Amino acid sequence: MQLSDDEIIAQIKTGQDTNKTFRILIEKYQERLYWHIRRMIINHDDTDDVLQNVFVKIWKGLANFREDSNLYTWLYRIATNESITFINKKKKENNISIDNESYHLHAGQADYLMDCDEIQEKLEKALLTLPEKQRAVFHMKYYENMKYTQMSEVVGTSVGALKASYHIAVKKIEHYLIEN
Amino acid sequence: MNKKNENIENEELMKIAPTLFGMKKVNNLKAPKGYFSNLADTVKVRIDNEVPDGYFENLADKVMDKIDKEETKVIPIQKRNIARIVSFAASIAGIFIIGFLLNQNNIVDTIASADNYLENLTTSELDEAVDYNEMEELICYVDFGENFNEAIQIEYSINDIDLDFTSDEIDEYLSSDYYLDVEF
Numbered sequence: 001m002q003l004s005d006d007e008i009i010a011q012i013k014t015g016q017d018t019n020k021t022f023r024i025l026i027e028k029y030q031e032r033l034y035w036h037i038r039r040m041i042i043n044h045d046d047t048d049d050v051l052q053n054v055f056v057k058i059w060k061g062l063a064n065f066r067e068d069s070n071l072y073t074w075l076y077r078i079a080t081n082e083s084i085t086f087i088n089k090k091k092k093e094n095n096i097s098i099d100n101e102s103y104h105l106h107a108g109q110a111d112y113l114m115d116c117d118e119i120q121e122k123l124e125k126a127l128l129t130l131p132e133k134q135r136a137v138f139h140m141k142y143y144e145n146m147k148y149t150q151m152s153e154v155v156g157t158s159v160g161a162l163k164a165s166y167h168i169a170v171k172k173i174e175h176y177l178i179e180n
Numbered sequence: 181m182n183k184k185n186e187n188i189e190n191e192e193l194m195k196i197a198p199t200l201f202g203m204k205k206v207n208n209l210k211a212p213k214g215y216f217s218n219l220a221d222t223v224k225v226r227i228d229n230e231v232p233d234g235y236f237e238n239l240a241d242k243v244m245d246k247i248d249k250e251e252t253k254v255i256p257i258q259k260r261n262i263a264r265i266v267s268f269a270a271s272i273a274g275i276f277i278i279g280f281l282l283n284q285n286n287i288v289d290t291i292a293s294a295d296n297y298l299e300n301l302t303t304s305e306l307d308e309a310v311d312y313n314e315m316e317e318l319i320c321y322v323d324f325g326e327n328f329n330e331a332i333q334i335e336y337s338i339n340d341i342d343l344d345f346t347s348d349e350i351d352e353y354l355s356s357d358y359y360l361d362v363e364f
Contacts, residue, residue, distance in 0.1 A: 019224070023220045023224075026219065026220040026223055027220055030216055030219050030220070031216055034211065034216070035207065035209070038209055038211075039209075042209075044211060044212065048215075051219070052219075052222060052223055052226050055223040055226075055227075056223070056226055056227055056230060059223075059227050060230075060233065119203060120203070120204075120206065120208050121208070123200070123203065123208070124208050124209075142205070143205060143207070145186070167192075167196065170193060170196055170197045170200060171196055171197065173197065173200055174196065174197035174198075174199055174200050177199045177200065178199060
């Protein structure tokens with residue numbers, strides 16, 4: 001059963017069949033949010049943990065959700081904030097960068113990539129050279145074709161700053177692909 | 181995003197990153213098989229096990245309230261032991277009292293039926309039924325009621341009896357029909 005964002009919100013506000021409606025919301029957004037988080041965190045187990053936390057936060061916050069906001073960007077904002085909080089916490093605990101490949105090997109995620117050709121593998125490695133927030137910006141623009149205005153709501157940065165961030169990310173990746 | 185904006189962005193991408201622009205947009209990361217089909221259930225379990233909001237804010241007050249209530253009910257261990265012993269002794273005593281009362285009822289019933297039996301006996305029947313050697317003792321226990329005068333006469337007759345028996349006379353008496361069991 002598919003519902004629009006407005007229908008989901010309206011249904012939850014009535015307080016009837018809340019669990020059922022929330023399940024619809026999860027099933028609608030689980031993959032998009034998963035990949036959004038996964039692009040920042042890379043490790044599946046950590047992504048799974050963060051994603052579950054995100055849905056718990058969404059569940060708790062739904063009652064106070066303001067209808068003038070966009071459900072879609074609100075969900076992404078929670079996912080982005082949770083991911084960044086997780087990454088910062090992990091960095092403090094382990095005193096290592098989550099960006100380098102040793103982290104993924106350390107976390108037993110050496111096989112985190114699909115069987116892909118050499119150039120795709122290079123792209124994935126290039127993405128790991130980007131800071132998490134910039135990687136999130138690149139993911140939202142390059143893979144999800146999100147509008148800058150929506151991205152601005154998600155990450156709480158101006159459209160201009162986001163355009164600049166994306167531009168820099170693209171140039172870094174291009175440089176990595178050519179040099180390696 | 182409208183088509184015009186998309187074209188502009190693609191043109192920009194082609195200019196600044198031709199290698200990236202020429203690549204297919206595919207997701208090279210993988211998620212475990214079946215992960216998304218179970219996620220909603222996993223999240224539901226997580227939500228059900230979440231500590232409710234504000235739980236810890238009120239926890240200290242709730243615990244203190246409970247402690248206060250418990251303290252009013254508390255009986256010191258020593259007192260509790262005494263209470264146990266007393267209640268045990270009371271139950272044992274209860275058993276004895278009930279047993280005694282039941283037994284008393286039987287005795288009362290027995291005396292009543294004996295009383296009734298004796299009241300209906302004629303003097304001659306009494307003469308035959310009663311073991312005269314035990315008569316004095318029996319009179320102490322049995323209320324003869326209306327047959328009191330008869331009982332007095334029996335008492336007198338007992339006093340008139342010559343109690344000097346020889347051994348042979350006693351043996352003869354015991355083997356005779358005079359010796360009857362009186363049931364009470």
